[in-house]
Amino acid sequence: MSGETRTAAALAQAEKAVIGEIWTSGEAYENLLYLCDRIGHRWAGSESEQAAADFLLAKARQYGLQDVQPQAFSYTAWSRGPARLEITSPVSREIAAIALPYTPAAELEGEVIWVGQGEEEDFARLEGQIAGKVVLSAAEASPGAGQRSSHRREKFARAVAAGAAAFLFANQNPGMLAVTGSLAAGFPAEIPGLGLPRESGEYIVRLLRTGPVRVRLRVESHFAPATSRNILGRVGPPDVGGPFLLVGAHYDAHDIAVGALDNAAGAVICLEAARALATVAEILPMPVRVALFACEEVGLLGAWHCAEQLAGDLARCRFVLNIDSAARGGPGNENLTLCGFPDLVPYFEEIGRRMHYDVPVKNNLSAYSDHFPFAVAGVPNATMGAVDAAAGLVGRGWGHTAADTVDKVSPKALQASAATAARLLLHLAFAEDWPGRHRSREDMAAEIARSPIGWYVEKFGHYPFQPRPSSG
Template sequence: MSPKNPYLQIDQQIVGDIYTSREVMDNLTVLCDDFGSRFAGTPDERRAADFICETFDRYGLKDARLESYAYAGWSRGAATLEIIEPIQRSLHCISLPYCPTGDTTAELISAGYGSPAEYEDLGDQMQGRIVMAGSASPPDLGRWVHRKEKYERSVLGGASAFIFISESPGVGPETGSLQNDRPAPIPGVSICKEDGEFLTRLMERKGTVKLHLHTTDINEPRTSWNVVADLPGKENPDEMVILGCHYDGHDISQGAVDPASGMVLVIEAARVLASYAGEQLKRTVRFLGFGTEEIG
């Protein structure tokens, strides 16, 4: 027989409140509609951090505050990708975070799925060329191959630029960082699945394909903020349970699922614990909203 839950009444109150309250949806709406993507380095990132901090304070948490830190900032500039041989055509592309400003004209080469074996097979052929790889992981490798791994293998192979092809039809280019907290050494952009398949067919049918890639992105030092607030424990306040999520999104969408849905769950947990269990916590519960996760 399972032991009786000594906190059953509180649990029932918390669950009932969550299921009948609009707070979590209201907070999600504010984060997405009022502050957009909350991309690192934008005014909306700071406004979102202030909102989260003010909400923690309004819900009764203690010492709600912003903690600043320096990071390698990046701003998206216009990017253009043109086929110049064997035909002339412009393709839509977007720079990937930490892409540098650059101007590259080179022959295109494909790394397929971007598996270690495919890169090994290319070898010296990557030198000076624009390397293209799909975002999907190799189906028979048995592990995920991250975008950054594909990019780094291209850099190590001597590529002049990198093109990342979305694996999802009908949704346009993907985004995601090329580096962790530093400018990337060569330009990297993303294109949609359909344009990636077109380039693959063009190479198969016509042989040599030459591209011109131009990027205008800005890399510069910046400051971001983590949001911190506590529900102090009554018996062992120096021992902590930490609950957190990042609040920044990528700049091409509102980031409602990743990360805003997670951030508002952290905020909601703070609300109901403060309301129903704030005086009964043995250990401190610290709530965190992290900045700059998406940019890397």
């Protein structure tokens, strides 16, 4: 057999083994149940987050991962106090709302200004009218082909830049589901913000059609120093200074639900892929490092810390595969989004053909999941996610609402995503024709400066979700 044939045979053998392992196992779903039903929300700085870290450490060791260890880092945690939103004029009525994480405590009354989708052109249209007002913006939608929907942090930043007194963020999906999402990366946000269910937002918008609307908001917030832990491990040969792969997923979630889809599912998919790869560890051509990240929801803090600690080793990292919300809908919904590496799109499409398992691939410069700190460092990377079109929901769907619960997760989708992740990693590890080349930090920074978040970086001097240097 030629070298090439031997490699192909070894890859095929490894793929069959990991697929068989995953499709005959209930481990991923059992782990999801434990994380969500027994442990809870895993919010950054909470007891349940610590319990989840302990559980994942024990599981990683039990599954035969090597060098399993916690990686601790410090930051400022936020926890919610009571929040209350009342319309004071033209009617007097309390409406449903929750505090958005990292909102400062506040008590204020003001006139509401509706900015629609909160895009750049919406704010431009209202220039000069926003200062001192309470901005009401729609939450993220699903962008159409070739379009982009700004992230919450960008909409919020536009409100801050325009001198708004407060920020209201209304879900676009119905069902009295107040939407959440952090306003800042581990530091108090510039102005207070509340998340509203669609119904509260629509009510205010209807009232605005007949004249000014005033609201009073009262919110209490608690900030405290905290330490969280990434959980690290490795499968395959020891790291002897050659190329390696990194697969990761965040295990924290928002405090208003158990975050089954976002991202207990991603964490157990990542762990399941690692468990399956550990069964073929002796034939893996290179180490696969595994990182279960803490504090994604509060500004990618775990991933920033991990990338910083890897420092010089990152130059040897062939690829970072991040897994976030990859089990939405049924099995087979996975997709792959490269960040900063459009040239690799055809390569991954070809892997899909070779796997006989088509995964839609695109390149999009997104700053809002754990791949981003690695993208900034110029490492080829992608996030595996999924779209659940069947539910008829826009944007994050159930994500970031109280409805992100275990019943939304299909055990088969966990198996399909874990098998897809494991197979992608095998193809990358065995690739003799790997075309990925690192980019320089300067090159990536220049591309980000030209991207839709370029204005943000220019105005605020940091990426939308990036810890302040002083926060450690």
